[in-house]
Amino acid sequence: MKKVIFVLALALGSMTAFAQNTENVEEAAAEVVAQDDFSEIAAEELPEAVTAAVATNYPTATIDKAYVNEAKQFKLEVSLEDGTSGTLYADESGNWIEM
Template identity: 60%
Template sequence: MKKLFFVAVLSFGSLTAFAQAGEDVALETTQTAIAQDDFSEIETSDLPEAVSTAVSTDYPSGAISKAYVNKQEQYKLEVTLEDGTTGTLYADKDGNWIEL
């Protein structure tokens, strides 16, 4: 009789555990906005020779598709490789790679 009572209590307890309403979880969404980087577009022919040389040396299969400059004479370059991949590089006026 004790076993029957124990089984009945366990069964009832486990069934009520599944019958509880789930909690509503509110997810917070965080949006990050990137500020304007103050680069203005220039012609690729207006790039300093040191920057053009750095691209051709380090990325021989790359071609500069767009170029931008800011007030600190830092250059933002959009480079396309032969296989179609594109990337953005940053360089100073002396052709040294920088991270922004």
Template identity: 55%
Template sequence: MKNLVLATVLSFAGFTAFASVQTPELNVDKATVITLGDFEEINVSDLPEAVTTAVSTNYPTAKVDKAYKNDKDQYKLELALEDGTKGTVYADAEGNWIDM
């Protein structure tokens, strides 16, 4: 009987140990700059004409969803095709594709 009481007490102690974990607060009032690696998000309208021309030439059915730029004037582009396929490509300021 003592073992049953002891097991019950220990099981309640184990449950209360997990219940005391606190989750961090989400601060929605602060502005956030999105940085991926060394890429920083920019407006799609800020892309150089050479990059937009390269996208329309090589991916005629693609739409640029998001664009990112790093300090080396390299661009990360998130593309969406008409069929719903999504992908990421990288280009330099002259519109040449690069591997990253």
């Protein structure tokens, strides 16, 4: 069930990116710049709360790459056993955030 939710979240995120009107293009560009301010870190450097959240919500997920920004938000590139992959965002307390 969690795999289905994960895939649906990825699909919804993809669809909303294309649903923006031209008035929001500048806002979207600013958001993309903010998302690109992540620096890569080793998965072992992730806070325990973040790794626990991944293990709890996505037990078959493997963290392929991890990134952190100045606000202590974490970008996680993960892959599931079934071959699907995606990106998750979490704060240092392990709460999921939308970017």
